[in-house]
Amino acid sequence: MSRLDRSSRAATVAATTPATVAATTPARPDPYPRRLLITVIAGVVVFSSSMTIVSASLPTMADDLDSSEAFLAWSVTGLFLVMAVGTPIFGRLGDIYGHRRLFLTGATILSVGTILCGLAPTAEAFVAARMIVGLGISATMPNGMALIMAAYSLQRRSEAMGWFQMAMTGAPVIGLVIGGPLIDAFGWRYIFAVLAPISFGGVIASWKVIKPSPRGEPIPIDWLGAATLGTATLTFLLFLEQGSSTSFADGPALALAAASVVSLLVFIRIEQRVSHPLLKLRYFRRPNFTGPLIAQPLSQFAYMGGFLIAPLLLDELFGYSVAAIALVLLARPLVYSVLSPVGGRLANTVGERSMIVSGSVLMVLSMIAWVFGAHWTSLPMVVLGLILSGTAMGLASPAYTTVIAAAVDEGDLGIANAMGTTMMNIGMLTGIQAMFTVLGDGRGPDDFALVFGFGAIVTAFGLIGGLMVTSSNRA
Numbered sequence: 339m340s341r342l343d344r345s346s347r348a349a350t351v352a353a354t355t356p357a358t359v360a361a362t363t364p365a366r367p368d369p370y371p372r373r374l375l376i377t378v379i380a381g382v383v384v385f386s387s388s389m390t391i392v393s394a395s396l397p398t399m400a401d402d403l404d405s406s407e408a409f410l411a412w413s414v415t416g417l418f419l420v421m422a423v424g425t426p427i428f429g430r431l432g433d434i435y436g437h438r439r440l441f442l443t444g445a446t447i448l449s450v451g452t453i454l455c456g457l458a459p460t461a462e463a464f465v466a467a468r469m470i471v472g473l474g475i476s477a478t479m480p481n482g483m484a485l486i487m488a489a490y491s492l493q494r495r496s497e498a499m500g501w502f503q504m505a506m507t508g509a510p511v512i513g514l515v516i517g518g519p520l521i522d523a524f525g526w527r528y529i530f531a532v533l534a535p536i537s538f539g540g541v542i543a544s545w546k547v548i549k550p551s552p553r554g555e556p557i558p559i560d561w562l563g564a565a566t567l568g569t570a571t572l573t574f575l576l577f578l579e580q581g582s583s584t585s586f587a588d589g590p591a592l593a594l595a596a597a598s599v600v601s602l603l604v605f606i607r608i609e610q611r612v613s614h615p616l617l618k619l620r621y622f623r624r625p626n627f628t629g630p631l632i633a634q635p636l637s638q639f640a641y642m643g644g645f646l647i648a649p650l651l652l653d654e655l656f657g658y659s660v661a662a663i664a665l666v667l668l669a670r671p672l673v674y675s676v677l678s679p680v681g682g683r684l685a686n687t688v689g690e691r692s693m694i695v696s697g698s699v700l701m702v703l704s705m706i707a708w709v710f711g712a713h714w715t716s717l718p719m720v721v722l723g724l725i726l727s728g729t730a731m732g733l734a735s736p737a738y739t740t741v742i743a744a745a746v747d748e749g750d751l752g753i754a755n756a757m758g759t760t761m762m763n764i765g766m767l768t769g770i771q772a773m774f775t776v777l778g779d780g781r782g783p784d785d786f787a788l789v790f791g792f793g794a795i796v797t798a799f800g801l802i803g804g805l806m807v808t809s810s811n812r813a
Contacts, residue, residue, distance in 0.1 A: 405461030424476030429756025444477025456530030500682020508675035632803025635765025643769030677732030689809030697734025705794035712786035
């Protein structure tokens with residue numbers, strides 16, 4: 339054999355050695371982030387799937403529990419109040435003691451609350467059980483999102499949050515479609531009989547799948563800051579509740595508003611002085627932190643306010659039955675769910691700033707479509723408004739979360755996600771109360787048109803927040 343042949347053979351053997359093959363074979367992607375995403379979704383999907391069906395079932399529950407719809411509405415309002423107060427606290431606790439630990443704690447509380455809802459003997463017990471559910475989701479939501487953020491690279495976070503949002507918005511659609519016939523056939527308690535084992539299955543999966551997360555720096559918890567921030571949030575939401583039921587100018591409502599302002603000022607003062615604040619105020623000087631906190635609540639203002647006004651419009655102006663109204667309204671969450679992954683992918687290609695600005699513009703256009711839908715009593719315009727609002731949130735929601743997360747230190751992911759969630763809830767509840775207040779007792783075409791016009795004006799200010807943002811994946 340010639341020297342050339344021997345050299346060629348040696349080169350061929352060397353090229354096929356295990357070390358060489360390993361070096362040339364593309365590395366398989368780590369399966370853990372995807373497993374984590376699915377597991378976190380399984381842990382919180384019970385909450386989102388129960389929201390619409392509980393709201394739709396309030397008349398049935400009121401008859402069964404010998405109560406009123408007005409009191410049972412606290413099963414929704416009270417839940418959001420607990421979330422608004424508890425989410426920042428649990429988010430911060432997760433930053434300190436580990437996001438996995440707080441997520442598992444919250445998922446367990448959520449499961450227990452779901453069982454108690456199904457077993458509630460009275461309306462008071464049911465409202466209390468829903469508040470326990472709110473306590474559980476206050477811990478799971480910010481810490482679950484922090485776990486996802488830590489598992490995915492900066493370039494893939496938007497895509498991951500798109501799938502997360504798809505599950506969170508798609509579950510209420512499924513809950514409404516499946517839950518309605520189930521309640522008609524067996525009663526409302528069977529909804530929770532179905533949800534409880536799903537919830538506990540999510541807890542078990544979380545224990546097995548989620549890897550231990552590192553603890554943060556062992557710093558003292560700013561309990562005084564947490565208390566004042568919680569008080570400011572709670573009194574503001576109670577001000578909205580009191581003002582909508584009586585008048586925003588009466589004594590109790592004004593007292594709650596004053597208490598909210600004072601508590602917020604005290605919170606800011608505390609955070610400026612303590613060595614380890616609950617929330618670092620310097621983050622508010624970062625446009626990528628403050629911008630989404632402006633844009634998202636204002637979009638949610640129109641999204642939730644418009645969504646709850648729309649059934650009244652379809653009932654009063656079109657004379658539709660409850661079943662027909664539910665069918666029409668499904669268009670919005672369905673579009674929201676389907677387009678969330680698309681929004682996550684687009685955020686990676688065109689940037690989060692473009693998606694947030696587009697979301698605000700589309701939300702304004704949805705309000706305008708409803709203005710014409712009400713004024714002309716036009717069903718196609720109403721459906722267009724539903725589709726536009728679902729598109730707005732589906733495209734923008736993943737970007738809201740990822741921009742905020744990228745704007746803070748890794749050790750503050752929990753509190754950052756919590757602030758985003760809290761501001762979103764405040765925007766939702768403010769929109770509901772404010773738009774119902776503007777509507778008042780009017781039920782004519784121009785009355786509804788005025789409400790949606792008001793929503794368009796408020797939402798337009800969200801463009802300010804969107805224009806502040808610099809896309810984190812391009813920074």
